[in-house]
Amino acid sequence: MSSSIRNRLLVIGLLIGGSIYFLFPRTVTLRVRGADGIMHDDTVTRVPLKRGLDLQGGMHLALELDQSKQVSADPKKDLDLALTVLRKRIDEFGVEEPVVQKAGDNRIVVELAGITDPARAKSIVQRSAFLEFRITDKTGALEKALPAMDRTLRGLGVKGDTGAGAGKPSAVEQLLGGDSAKPNAAKPGAPKAGAAPAGKSAKPAADSAAADTTPVPGGVLSGLIQAAGSAEGGGIPGEYAVPETAFPRVDSLLNIPQVARQLPRGLVLRWAAAPTSIGVQSFRYLYVLDDRPIVTGSNLEDANAQLDPLTNGSIVTFQLDRAGGRKFGEETGRHVGDFMAILLDGRVQGRPPVIQSRIGRNGQITLGNKSLQEAQDLALTLKAGALPIPLKIVEERQVGASLGSDSIRDGITAGIVGTAMVVLIMLVYYRMSGALAVAALALYLLFTLGGLSMINATLTLPGLAGIVLSVGIAVDANVLIFERIREELVHGKTVRLAVDEGFKHAMNAIVDSNVSTVLTALFLFQFGTGPVKGFAVTLIMGIIASMVTAIFVTRTFFMIWLQRRPAMSTLSI
Amino acid sequence: MLRLFANAQYDFISVRRWAYGITALFIIPGLIWLVVHGLNYSIEFTGGTLVQVQSKVPADVAALRAGLDRHGLHGAEIQGFGAPNEFVVRARVAKAGTDANDTQATADAVQQALTADLGAGNFTILRTEAVGPKVGGELRTKAFLAIFLSFFAVLAYLAYRFEWRFGLAAVIATAHDIVATIAFIGMLRLEVSLTVVAAVLSMVGYSLNDTIIIFDRVRENLRKHKKESFAQILNRSVNETLPRSVLTHGTTLSSLIALILFGGEVIRPFAWVMFFGVFTGTFSSIYIASPVLMEIEKRWPGELARGHLAPKPATQAAAGGERKTAPVG
Numbered sequence: 001m002s003s004s005i006r007n008r009l010l011v012i013g014l015l016i017g018g019s020i021y022f023l024f025p026r027t028v029t030l031r032v033r034g035a036d037g038i039m040h041d042d043t044v045t046r047v048p049l050k051r052g053l054d055l056q057g058g059m060h061l062a063l064e065l066d067q068s069k070q071v072s073a074d075p076k077k078d079l080d081l082a083l084t085v086l087r088k089r090i091d092e093f094g095v096e097e098p099v100v101q102k103a104g105d106n107r108i109v110v111e112l113a114g115i116t117d118p119a120r121a122k123s124i125v126q127r128s129a130f131l132e133f134r135i136t137d138k139t140g141a142l143e144k145a146l147p148a149m150d151r152t153l154r155g156l157g158v159k160g161d162t163g164a165g166a167g168k169p170s171a172v173e174q175l176l177g178g179d180s181a182k183p184n185a186a187k188p189g190a191p192k193a194g195a196a197p198a199g200k201s202a203k204p205a206a207d208s209a210a211a212d213t214t215p216v217p218g219g220v221l222s223g224l225i226q227a228a229g230s231a232e233g234g235g236i237p238g239e240y241a242v243p244e245t246a247f248p249r250v251d252s253l254l255n256i257p258q259v260a261r262q263l264p265r266g267l268v269l270r271w272a273a274a275p276t277s278i279g280v281q282s283f284r285y286l287y288v289l290d291d292r293p294i295v296t297g298s299n300l301e302d303a304n305a306q307l308d309p310l311t312n313g314s315i316v317t318f319q320l321d322r323a324g325g326r327k328f329g330e331e332t333g334r335h336v337g338d339f340m341a342i343l344l345d346g347r348v349q350g351r352p353p354v355i356q357s358r359i360g361r362n363g364q365i366t367l368g369n370k371s372l373q374e375a376q377d378l379a380l381t382l383k384a385g386a387l388p389i390p391l392k393i394v395e396e397r398q399v400g401a402s403l404g405s406d407s408i409r410d411g412i413t414a415g416i417v418g419t420a421m422v423v424l425i426m427l428v429y430y431r432m433s434g435a436l437a438v439a440a441l442a443l444y445l446l447f448t449l450g451g452l453s454m455i456n457a458t459l460t461l462p463g464l465a466g467i468v469l470s471v472g473i474a475v476d477a478n479v480l481i482f483e484r485i486r487e488e489l490v491h492g493k494t495v496r497l498a499v500d501e502g503f504k505h506a507m508n509a510i511v512d513s514n515v516s517t518v519l520t521a522l523f524l525f526q527f528g529t530g531p532v533k534g535f536a537v538t539l540i541m542g543i544i545a546s547m548v549t550a551i552f553v554t555r556t557f558f559m560i561w562l563q564r565r566p567a568m569s570t571l572s573i
Numbered sequence: 574m575l576r577l578f579a580n581a582q583y584d585f586i587s588v589r590r591w592a593y594g595i596t597a598l599f600i601i602p603g604l605i606w607l608v609v610h611g612l613n614y615s616i617e618f619t620g621g622t623l624v625q626v627q628s629k630v631p632a633d634v635a636a637l638r639a640g641l642d643r644h645g646l647h648g649a650e651i652q653g654f655g656a657p658n659e660f661v662v663r664a665r666v667a668k669a670g671t672d673a674n675d676t677q678a679t680a681d682a683v684q685q686a687l688t689a690d691l692g693a694g695n696f697t698i699l700r701t702e703a704v705g706p707k708v709g710g711e712l713r714t715k716a717f718l719a720i721f722l723s724f725f726a727v728l729a730y731l732a733y734r735f736e737w738r739f740g741l742a743a744v745i746a747t748a749h750d751i752v753a754t755i756a757f758i759g760m761l762r763l764e765v766s767l768t769v770v771a772a773v774l775s776m777v778g779y780s781l782n783d784t785i786i787i788f789d790r791v792r793e794n795l796r797k798h799k800k801e802s803f804a805q806i807l808n809r810s811v812n813e814t815l816p817r818s819v820l821t822h823g824t825t826l827s828s829l830i831a832l833i834l835f836g837g838e839v840i841r842p843f844a845w846v847m848f849f850g851v852f853t854g855t856f857s858s859i860y861i862a863s864p865v866l867m868e869i870e871k872r873w874p875g876e877l878a879r880g881h882l883a884p885k886p887a888t889q890a891a892a893g894g895e896r897k898t899a900p901v902g
Contacts, residue, residue, distance in 0.1 A: 054839075062708060068672065118701075122677075392675040394705040403625070403699040410837035418831030422824045429575050429820060462768050465832055465840045466775075469847065472828030473779070476821040480786070483817045486576065509789040512734055516785060517778035519730060520723040524774050527719035529617075529712065532771045539775065 005563065008556040015548070016443065019450025023047060049453045050097075051113075052460035052534050055408050057401030058113040059121060060530060064106055066392035075106065078388040083108055088384035089124055107394070111530075118398050120377065128345045128390050129381035131297030131318075133328070134270075136238030136339040136352050137288035141264050143227060148262040150219025153253065158220060221259075224250050225286060236339045236352055238289065244275040244282035266291050273347040274368070287341055287348050294331035294340075296386075299324020301361075303382040305375035308366070314375035317364045318382060325361030333358035344378070397530075411464035418468050419445075426475060430482055432572030436557040437478040440549040444474050447545035452538065460534030470542035477514075477550030480506040482573055495571045499558050503551070510550065514543050578815040585811050585859055586804045586867070592860035596753065603756020612759060615766035618713045620706030621665035622679045626687060628658055628696040637662075640690040644682040645669035655838035659699070662687070676703035716770040720751070723774060727781060735788060738869045738878075743784045746862035750780045753853045754846060763842045772843040776850025779825070783818065783858040790814050791866070795877045803870060803881040807863045818858075822851055 027045045053060055063086075065072055065079060072078045083102055090098045090110065099111035115121050224246045227235060242250050253259060254269055263269065272285035303318040320328055332340070332355050341352040342365055350366040367375050423441070426434040448467065452459065485502030493501065518540055525536035562568065616623050626632075634651050641649040641662070649664040667673035668682045680703045687696055704712070724744065731740030754773055758765060790810035798806060829851070832844035870878040 064674075066675070126677075392672075393677050393703070394674050395708045396676055396680060396701060396703040398698075398701040400697065400699045402697070407837055407839065410835055410840075414831045414835040414837075414840075417835055418828035421827035421831065425820070425824055425827065429577075431575075461837075461839060462771055462843065465836060465843055468832055468836070469775070469825070469828050472825035473821070475824050476782070476817075479817050479820045479824075483814075483820075486579075486816075487813070490579075505793075509786045512789060513782035513785045515734075516727050516730055516781045519726045520774050520778040520781075523719045523723035523726065524771055527715040528771065529767055532767045535768075535771050 002563065005556065005559050008552070008559070012443075012553055012556060015447060018454070019446045022450045022453040023049065023446075047453075049449060050456065050458045051404070051408075052458045052463070052531060053111060053113055053397070053404075054399050054461045054531050055404045055459060055464070056114055057399050057404040058111065059115055059118050059399075060395070060397040061110045061112075061122070061125060061393055062103065062395035063108045063110065063125065063391040064394050066390045068392075070389055072389045079106060079108065081388045082391060085385045085387055086110060086125060089381055092380045092384060093121070093124060108391070114401060116401070120373075122393070122396075124377055124381060126391055126393070127377075127381050128387045129297065129378075129384070130343075130345050130386040131300060131382055132293035132343045133295050134268075134289040134291075134293050134341050134343060135331075135335050136236060136341055137267055137290065138237040138338065139264075140227075140237075141267055142225070142238075142240060142269070142286075142288045145262045145264070146222045146225065147219060149221050149254075149259045152258050152262060153220050153256075156256065156258065158253065221250065221253060236354075238287055238339070239352070240286040240288070241276075241278070241283040242286055244284050247271070247275075247284040250286070263288075270341070270343060270346060270348050272351075273344065273349050276351075285348065285351070287352070289341055289343075289348075293343075294335075295320065295324050295328045297382060298386070299327070300382055300385075303379040305372060305379040307372060314367045314370055314372050315364045316367065316375050316379045316382065317362065318379075320361045320363075322361075328363075329358050329360055407461050408464070411461065411468065415464070415468045415471070419471050422471055422475060426478075430573055432561075433482055433485075433558075436554055436561070437475060437482070439557065440478060440554045441471065441475060443553055444542075444545050444549040445471070447548060448538070448542050451541045451545060455537075455541075457537045457541070458530075458534050459538070460531040462531045463534035463538040466535045466538040467542065470539065470546070474542065474546040474549070477506075477510045477546055478554055480509055481550065481554065485571070485573055489571065489573075495568050496562055498571070499562065503555055503558075507551065510547065514547055518543055576816060577819050578812075581812045581815050582808075583812060583815075584808055586807050586864060589860055589864045592856070596749065596856070596860070600749075600753055600756050603760055604752070607756060607759040610759065612755070612765050613762050614713075615764045615769075616663060616665060616702060616709070617704055617766050618709050618716070619665055620673060620704050620709035621663065621667075622676065622683055622704075623664075623700070623702040624662045624680070624683045624687070624698055625654060625700035626660055626662065626696050627656075627699050628660070628691055630691055630695050631658075632660060632691060637686070637690045640686040641683065644686040644689075645671075646679065646682055646686065649683075674705035674707050676705050679703065712767065716767065719770065720774060720777075723777065724748075727777075731785070735792065736875055738873065738875050739788050739792075739866060742862050742866035742869055743781060743788065745865050746784055746857040747777055747781055749857045749861045750777060750850065750853050753857075754850060757849045757853075758846065761845065763845060766842065768840070768843045769846055772846035772850070776847055776854060779847070779850060780854030780857060783854050784862040786817065787811055787814050787858050787863065788866070791863075792877065795881060799880055801881060803867050803878060806881055807867060811859050811863060818855060822855055825851055 025045050025047050027043050028048075029041050029043050063082075065075055065082070067075075079102065083100065086108060087100045090100050090112070093112075095112045095115060097113060099109065101109055103109045110125055112121055225240050225242055227240055251271065260269075268289050268291045270287045270289055272287070275282045275284045277283075299320045301319045301321040301324075303316055305314060305316050307313070308315045335355050336357060337355065339352040339354050341348045342350065342363075344365070350368065365378070367378070419441075423438050426437050426441075428434070430437060445467075448470070457463075481502050484506045485498050488498035488501045489495070521536045521539040521543070525533055525540070528536060632651070637651055638649060641664070645668040646664045647666060647669065649662055652661050652663070653659070654661045662683055664679055664683060667676075668679045671678035673679075680701060684698070687698075724747065727747070728740050728744045731743050751773065754776060758769065763769060787810055790813055791806060794801075794806045794810050794813075798809065801809065826848070829844050829848045833841060833848065836844055871882060874882055
């Protein structure tokens, strides 16, 4: 065997070895979150060829800052901050190889493979997780402001029934989405029940324009908002109850700027996160709070979910950092006997507890009857930090795992059938040379997959289709060469010369046609989304592998063949 | 040995006018159809929500549509998808009263409507795609850019490797392929998704491939057969590459048929577009690229082609005007 053939075989051997190495199943260590919610290392053995979200199931989200409620002063900085926060949260979420990256100037892309509960993943990504502690108001400011608010509303022409703001969904409800707002509260028709009596009696009081604090008989808001103490003994200062059915309406009324202005400066209104049942009726608490939080989640150091041993409800315990702890201690020391509301994303969690003494660094949030998993998710988001600005989902693609495995099965079936037909055509048409081409085709597939694995490419459904298609196209280079060899043979050249000439002359056409295909694939890669990018990558890798096999591998096969049979006068082609 | 179309001597070029007629018969009604009906863009490009559902109970389409309507999703489409118990819900318009770019509300509304209609636990959501109109617009721009830019990149490459005459002829043939494919997509009412755009671009690559192989042969034959006319050279080149074309198209079509039959519903539009692309690509390489090259060479003869442009007396006359247009390439 000549040295040139030996060198060629060595190169082919290296390529085969390399491809097998890159495709060989290997053990990888992953950090996953178990059913108990604790992160632990897990090892799996698998072929290191990544499957795209459309093949293994998963979720792709594109997020943008949602500035409809809160305008960002520095969107660029806020987006970067949101990116860091999301990274931390997703890492804790325990998904294999998650992708969290910036796309363009104003978008974050999150890709979670193999998740089974998309709604939960979405809530973790979208939850602002802004934690704050505020002291409730002791001055009865809302009671005093209610008459003025009602008068303002009447001035705006808001009768008891259909108000200006009633049509549009309330701000708070939109902000928190499916988190705590019950579906029935989202229906604009719901508030009517509570508001009707107020509307009936609105007229008689139309001319009363007395002093500020005189209650307006039949005022819209005063008919709906009552101090919590009157609904249930021992109310907390600054706590008011609103029938759950009237909650969206009251919320939108209170959000009218002219109405909101009636509340003294330094105070804000916040809703409870969930409704409370008192007797047979369901109420939603409304709190009047100091507008200055005594401490926020940015001072949080650690958070953990637990079950309360006494009530068996879920709780999240947290620990503040040193600075936060000092501030918390000072403030609570000053407010002993007052009530402190714990707010998450602008909603009061549980009923504000009374401050009995100076509180240090540790505290807890009571979540009542929510599941432990929800508590774990909350602890996770708290620990990762708050989003500076809420995020909205502008694009969502989600594929179930079953559909993904169906796609793989379909792709493999199509691949086997397609390859079998191509092999048959090549064998019938080119006989022995066809067999060489088929051997080259097998190597082509190996090189393509190995190459994809090497560059850590992701195999997507269009990519899979691309491989199936490329099997048909990959033989083109061989066909070009073989046809050329046949022509040279017809022209009366010897076998050896015909083979040499055939390879030489076919080269131009092969290179030119492949370069133009790579060019189009590059543009596809540049402008496509995930699955299409996967297609472009397989296409490019396939072309490279096809050129290597057709020009180099098949050539070597022919060289060996001709060397074994030096006297061959006819070629099986 | 088994040889198809060996030593074929078909006169392709002389029947080119018939071929123009055939392609016009396909493209013109196709384009008129397109103008009237428009392309069926997928929600990736228009923005909207698509939910693929597998249901345990048979879905009552009318009731489901009414349910979607109640949830503020007006004019949603419901379509069977592959298996008998699978269907897709397409809502191109966002839920009434919500920000269309916040895709969450619409996706949730579809889910609620399904739960109300089919009953919770009776269906599985296999796939969700929700794209805001802003993102859709961006994807549309990108798809357009990808087609447009790759077009010019290929033109530039061909101009570099061959000369501008060949490049121009190849690009005109490619433009024909794109138009014909769009007409085909329109007539089959295929949904234009990113995957279909990828298929169109692959088809462009494939068709160019075919054209290049013929042109490569033309270039070679122009040097080899000095006495033949340009039309003869073209015919010879097409005929010589015919066995290769038949075989390669055969293997490619086999792969595509396998994809159409077994590849699944999602990939089928891709396979159909490529399937059509193989035919239009072959057709255009022979009947568009080659005659157009001949016309270009007649008007602005290149160095290689000059000797092949009969008849002789005309060359004299042409030679006068030729000097002004200095030979390029």
